[in-house]
Amino acid sequence: xxxxxxxxxxxxxxxxxxxxxxxxxxxxxxxxxxxxxxxxxxxxxxxxxxxxxxxxxxxxxxxxxxxxxxxxxxxxxxxxxxxxxxxxxxxxxxxxxxxxxxxxxxxxxxxxxxxxxxx
Amino acid sequence: xxxxxxxxxxxxxxxxxxxxxxxxxxxxxxxxxxxxxxxxxxxxxxxxxxxxxxxxxxxxxxxxxxxxxxxxxxxxxxxxxxxxxxxxxxxxxxxxxxxxxxxxxxxxxxxxxxxxxxx
Numbered sequence: 001x002x003x004x005x006x007x008x009x010x011x012x013x014x015x016x017x018x019x020x021x022x023x024x025x026x027x028x029x030x031x032x033x034x035x036x037x038x039x040x041x042x043x044x045x046x047x048x049x050x051x052x053x054x055x056x057x058x059x060x061x062x063x064x065x066x067x068x069x070x071x072x073x074x075x076x077x078x079x080x081x082x083x084x085x086x087x088x089x090x091x092x093x094x095x096x097x098x099x100x101x102x103x104x105x106x107x108x109x110x111x112x113x114x115x116x117x118x119x
Numbered sequence: 120x121x122x123x124x125x126x127x128x129x130x131x132x133x134x135x136x137x138x139x140x141x142x143x144x145x146x147x148x149x150x151x152x153x154x155x156x157x158x159x160x161x162x163x164x165x166x167x168x169x170x171x172x173x174x175x176x177x178x179x180x181x182x183x184x185x186x187x188x189x190x191x192x193x194x195x196x197x198x199x200x201x202x203x204x205x206x207x208x209x210x211x212x213x214x215x216x217x218x219x220x221x222x223x224x225x226x227x228x229x230x231x232x233x234x235x236x237x238x
Contacts, residue, residue, distance in 0.1 A: 003167070037126035041174035046127050047134040069174035071167075071203070 020061040020079040023108070029055045031083060033106060041069035044110045047096035052114050053085040056103055064107070081098040128182030130176070151189040158196050165197045169215050 025031060035050035043065055059082055063074025087100040094100070147155070160167060174184060175195035183191060200206060206214075 013169060025136040041128070041170065045131050045133045067177055068168045068170035074170075078149075 007015075017060040017062070018077060020058055023061075023079045023110065024056055024107070025081060025113075027055050027080075029058060030112050031055060031081075031111040033083075034110050034112060041066055042091050044106055045104075048085065048104055048106070051085055051090055053083040053104075056082040056084040056117075059105055066107075074101065080105055081108065082113065083111070129180055130173070130175040144215075147189075154189055154193045154196070158192060161196070161200075165205065166205070169198075171199050172196060 004109045024037055030052060031054070032052050033044060033049050037046075059080040061077040061079050064078045066074075066076065068074040082103050083106050084101050084103050086098070087096060087102055088098055139215040151224075158172070161167065162172070172195045173190065178198065179194065181188065181190065186194065188225050197211070201208065
């Protein structure tokens with residue numbers, strides 16, 4: 001028995017995952033992370049802002065943590081994507097292989113369609 | 120991205136120069152175990168979200184990096200509970216003074232540093 005949850009060990013808490021029927025982007029779409037500096041608790045690190053990546057998967061829709069952070073309910077839920085970036089684009093001085101990537105989970109409101117379709 | 124970006128929050132340190140990483144296992148001090156249990160219990164019972172605690176910790180600004188992990192998370196807990204009106208600064212100070220009179224942890228238990236991890 002887990003005293004904190006009152007559940008038997010091995011029993012999992014219900015997932016907060018919900019499907020994302022209204023998603024704006026699909027797997028394979030090229031996206032740019034907004035280059036924006038809004039004040040407050042934000043879930044997109046500065047080093048990835050302005051970078052271009054490709055949607056690797058749609059993770060689902062979740063309560064918006066940028067609202068939850070201030071005591072609100074996080075509704076409406078925001079679609080979360082896993083986005084794949086080339087390390088060489090993220091870090092201009094990157095010395096590893098060209099095929100190295102970094103993947104990051106980013107909420108839809110931080111993403112815009114990429115203008116260019118080149119890879 | 121500059122390490123001194125004026126809009127970056129305390130936890131947003133990706134890409135900054137960081138120096139050597141301390142890999143010693145510091146264990147948990149007595150008060151840290153208690154603080155951890157209290158914070159977890161309050162969060163599991165819905166008094167606040169982890170997002171609020173993260174935001175309150177980031178709000179520490181320059182103090183964020185100066186405090187140890189459990190000092191930071193406990194300060195964040197204090198901030199959020201004050202915001203939500205569970206107690207006031209005055210009632211908290213009075214309670215702390217009262218508890219301090221009847222509760223004294225031996226100094227030696229406060230230094231549980233375990234082993235140095237080789238790297």
